[in-house]
Amino acid sequence: MTRIFSGIKPTGHLTLGNYLGAVRQWVETDQHRADALFSVVDLHALTVDHDPARVRRLSRQAATLLLAAGLDPALCTLFVQSHVDEHTRLSYLLECTASDGEMRRMIQYKEKSAREKAAGGSVRLSLLTYPVLMAADILAYGADEVPVGDDQAQHVELTRDLAVRFNQRYGQTFTVPRAVLPQVAARVMDLQDPTSKMGKSHAETSGIVYLLDEPDVVRRKVMRAVTDSGSEVVYDREAKPGVTNLLELLAACTDKDPGELAAGYTSYGALKKDTADAVVELLRPLRERHAELCADPAYVDGVLREGARRARELARPTVDAAYRAIGLLPAG
Numbered sequence: 001m002t003r004i005f006s007g008i009k010p011t012g013h014l015t016l017g018n019y020l021g022a023v024r025q026w027v028e029t030d031q032h033r034a035d036a037l038f039s040v041v042d043l044h045a046l047t048v049d050h051d052p053a054r055v056r057r058l059s060r061q062a063a064t065l066l067l068a069a070g071l072d073p074a075l076c077t078l079f080v081q082s083h084v085d086e087h088t089r090l091s092y093l094l095e096c097t098a099s100d101g102e103m104r105r106m107i108q109y110k111e112k113s114a115r116e117k118a119a120g121g122s123v124r125l126s127l128l129t130y131p132v133l134m135a136a137d138i139l140a141y142g143a144d145e146v147p148v149g150d151d152q153a154q155h156v157e158l159t160r161d162l163a164v165r166f167n168q169r170y171g172q173t174f175t176v177p178r179a180v181l182p183q184v185a186a187r188v189m190d191l192q193d194p195t196s197k198m199g200k201s202h203a204e205t206s207g208i209v210y211l212l213d214e215p216d217v218v219r220r221k222v223m224r225a226v227t228d229s230g231s232e233v234v235y236d237r238e239a240k241p242g243v244t245n246l247l248e249l250l251a252a253c254t255d256k257d258p259g260e261l262a263a264g265y266t267s268y269g270a271l272k273k274d275t276a277d278a279v280v281e282l283l284r285p286l287r288e289r290h291a292e293l294c295a296d297p298a299y300v301d302g303v304l305r306e307g308a309r310r311a312r313e314l315a316r317p318t319v320d321a322a323y324r325a326i327g328l329l330p331a332g
């Protein structure tokens with residue numbers, strides 16, 4: 001059976017980008033067709049300046065939201081990364097096969113390290129090695145597929161390189177995974193700056209729709225979205241990034257083709273209104289279910305405990321095999 005792994009890091013409140021780019025596929029298809037594992041990858045949240053209490057709170061919130069979105073513990077495994085030691089065990093071995101040049105070429109490293117430096121901070125070493133930990137997340141489970149948004153494709157490519165290299169040098173140990181991107185909304189853009197990704201850790205929030213935003217807040221954010229010069233509604237990312245982003249959102253919410261949708265609009269206002277309505281309706285059940293689950297934290301704890309138990313059981317043999325293959329003496 002196909003094995004799937006994917007994760008989400010608790011560095012901010014989950015956004016519409018996270019949902020459309022990744023979580024929706026996990027819920028609607030992945031958990032039904034494969035042995036799927038999904039993780040709140042909290043260790044990754046420590047790679048930039050962080051507040052311990054906030055990371056803890058966001059980890060719980062992310063797990064609760066994933067269940068609210070429809071992940072079903074009877075169909076898939078949901079767990080918190082730091083509850084399973086195999087991730088860090090394997091990450092170190094992979095660090096011993098990766099080069100620093102490879103890490104410095106990662107687009108997210110370049111962007112995030114530049115941002116940290118511009119803010120006068122220092123860059124944590126873990127930000128540089130982040131993609132190796134991500135590779136460990138995936139390889140520990142022998143995942144065949146990694147459903148992610150477009151911004152993670154380069155990290156999955158690196159994971160493939162590391163897996164192939166390890167297998168060639170030390171013997172067949174890892175499955176070589178591949179990224180699976182959604183057809184539409186693989187890169188949801190910020191509503192105020194449609195040339196940059198809608199990201200949960202951005203400081204300026206007026207262009208970001210959070211999954212838990214109240215309907216009137218969602219509506220306001222979409223109605224105030226930056227559009228492009230002219231008034232024609234066309235699907236063209238280069239010439240009309242703002243309009244194209246709205247068309248992609250509407251298409252993703254209504255399961256239609258963004259290019260065909262464009263033909264039905266003669267004004268930006270009507271497109272914004274329909275998009276706002278569609279996003280509000282998409283998020284409504286999720287917000288309601290989230291409120292119910294918040295009233296039952298013991299249920300969420302139980303799911304995460306059982307998820308970690310199963311994840312540990314699955315990862316242990318592969319990570320142990322990697323320890324042996326790379327030349328470490330087994331404990332007697």
Ligand code: TYM
Nearest residue numbers: 006007008009017018021022134137148149186187188198
């Ligand atoms: P993260 O937490 O930034 O995002 C989680 C998922 O949401 C997708 N995504 C988007 N998709 C479309 N449009 C957007 N604006 C948008 N923003 C985010 C991301 O592509 C991702 O699929 N490094 C990963 C977490 C991770 C991981 C892993 C993922 C750690 N280990 C192993 C897969 C497998 C990250 O920071 O995702």
